[in-house]
Amino acid sequence: xxxxxxxxxxxxxxxxxxxxxxxxxxxxxxxxxxxxxxxxxxxxxxxxxxxxxxxxxxxxxxxxxxxxxxxxxxxxxxxxxxxxxxxxxxxxxxxxxxxxxxxxxxxxxxxxxxxxxxxxxxxxxxxxxxxxxxxxxxxxxxxxxxxxxxxxxxxxxxxxxxxxxxxxxxxxxxxxxxxxxxxxxxxxxxxxxxxxxxxxxxxxxxxxxxxxxxxxxxxxxxxxxxxxxxxxxxxxxxxxxxxxxxxxxxxxxxxxxxxxxxxxxxxxxxxxxxxxxxxxxxxxxxxxxxxxxxxxxxxxxxxxxxxxxxxxxxxxxxxxxxxxxxxxxxxxxx
Numbered sequence: 028x029x030x031x032x033x034x035x036x037x038x039x040x041x042x043x044x045x046x047x048x049x050x051x052x053x054x055x056x057x058x059x060x061x062x063x064x065x066x067x068x069x070x071x072x073x074x075x076x077x078x079x080x081x082x083x084x085x086x087x088x089x090x091x092x093x094x095x096x097x098x099x100x101x102x103x104x105x106x107x108x109x110x111x112x113x114x115x116x117x118x119x120x121x122x123x124x125x126x127x128x129x130x131x132x133x134x135x136x137x138x139x140x141x142x143x144x145x146x147x148x149x150x151x152x153x154x155x156x157x158x159x160x161x162x163x164x165x166x167x168x169x170x171x172x173x174x175x176x177x178x179x180x181x182x183x184x185x186x187x188x189x190x191x192x193x194x195x196x197x198x199x200x201x202x203x204x205x206x207x208x209x210x211x212x213x214x215x216x217x218x219x220x221x222x223x224x225x226x227x228x229x230x231x232x233x234x235x236x237x238x239x240x241x242x243x244x245x246x247x248x249x250x251x252x253x254x255x256x257x258x259x260x261x262x263x264x265x266x267x268x269x270x271x272x273x274x275x276x277x278x279x280x281x282x283x284x285x286x287x288x289x290x291x292x293x294x295x296x297x298x299x300x301x302x303x304x305x306x307x308x309x310x311x312x313x314x315x316x317x318x319x320x321x322x323x324x325x326x327x328x329x330x331x332x333x334x335x336x337x338x339x340x341x342x343x344x345x346x347x348x349x350x351x352x353x354x355x356x357x358x359x360x361x
Contacts, residue, residue, distance in 0.1 A: 038138060066177040071132055074099075074121055075141070075167060075174040078133060081117040082142060082158055089157040092133045092144070099129050128178055133158075135176060141167050204271045205236035211267050215260055226260060227251060239274040241265065 037044045049060050081095055090110070097104055098112045101119025112118060121129050136142040143161040148154055166172045209232065216223040227235075231251040240246045246261055247254065 065179055067180045068175050069178040070173065070175050071178075072167070072173045072175075074124075074132060075136060077117050077120050078136065079141065079160065079164055079167060081112075081115065082160055083164075084115065084117075085159075089147075091156060092130070092137075092158050095133060095158060096126065096129045100124075100126060125179075128176075131176065132174070135174060137161075139163060139172070139174075141172070200271060201236045201274070204239060204268070205232060207267050207270075208232045208235055208264065211263055215263055219259075227256065235264065235268065237274050239268050239271050241269050241273055 050056050078095060078099060081098060088110070094106065094110075094112075097107050098115060098118055099121040101122045103113050107113050107118075133142070137144055137158075140161045140163045142164075143159055144156040145159055146154060146156050163172065167174070212223050212226050212232065215226050219226075228251060231249060234249055235246075238245070238249065240249065243257060243261060243265070246252055246257055246265060252261075
């Protein structure tokens with residue numbers, strides 16, 4: 028809206044607030060006052076009379092301001108057609124206006140007491156505001172009151188039409204150049220007996236049709252065109268590209284082309300980063316020590332045993348086999 032934002036809020040509490048007070052402090056000025064030059068005063072008295080006649084035609088039926096806005100804009104919704112308001116004389120009378128303008132007009136009529144809203148609690152405990160004629164309806168209909176509002180000015184954009192025409196011409200040149208490059212790639216593929224994608228991909232052709240290089244150095248700046256491809260296919264493409272005017276430059280694509288800064292020698296990527304040293308394997312747990320082994324594996328690992336006291340327990344590792352008790356120091360002396 029173009030009105031003062033604080034005006035609507037303070038008017039609800041019965042306070043007056045002017046635009047001079049809003050612009051007095053720059054820090055607290057609302058966006059509508061800042062963009063005051065984009066709006067112009069417009070007489071909407073005739074539209075206000077149409078809205079009032081619409082509300083008068085409701086009679087004892089109850090409808091909201093949103094419903095009135097849909098009828099004035101000509102929105103053939105289910106509720107509008109169900110109530111028969113799509114056949115009302117006011118249907119679509121403000122079709123050329125924006126929805127925000129119609130809503131502001133209806134709110135303005137309510138604030139000027141030309142229309143009024145009655146708040147009722149409807150079904151399911153929801154509060155609904157229904158619109159009805161106000162006390163000052165006769166003043167508007169008799170011409171004593173006029174409704175003038177600030178509406179956004181829509182300027183005719185003639186330059187935009189010219190720019191659109193020029194851009195359409197550029198697009199036509201790009202498309203024609205792309206078709207010629209596609210045909211050239213087919214001829215080269217048939218001559219070299221390779222697939223067309225091995226010559227140059229489609230993305231490279233799109234970039235060539237937009238840039239339209241005329242020299243070998245410009246062709247090397249195209250993404251995907253290496254020195255080898257220039258040696259093999261460069262002259263064939265340049266011969267066809269020179270039939271078109273040069274396109275956009277690539278100075279804005281690379282930050283070092285428009286300045287004296289040298290191009291970077293390397294690009295940091297995730298592939299060249301050094302990996303962290305791997306941690307050493309943790310010591311085996313008790314569960315890993317007592318892993319199951321077959322009896323044949325146990326006998327092959329343990330080797331032949333001549334001790335009669337060794338108990339061969341199938342399914343356990345040799346380290347779990349009971350060992351022969353060692354003689355203590357007294358037995359060794361004896």
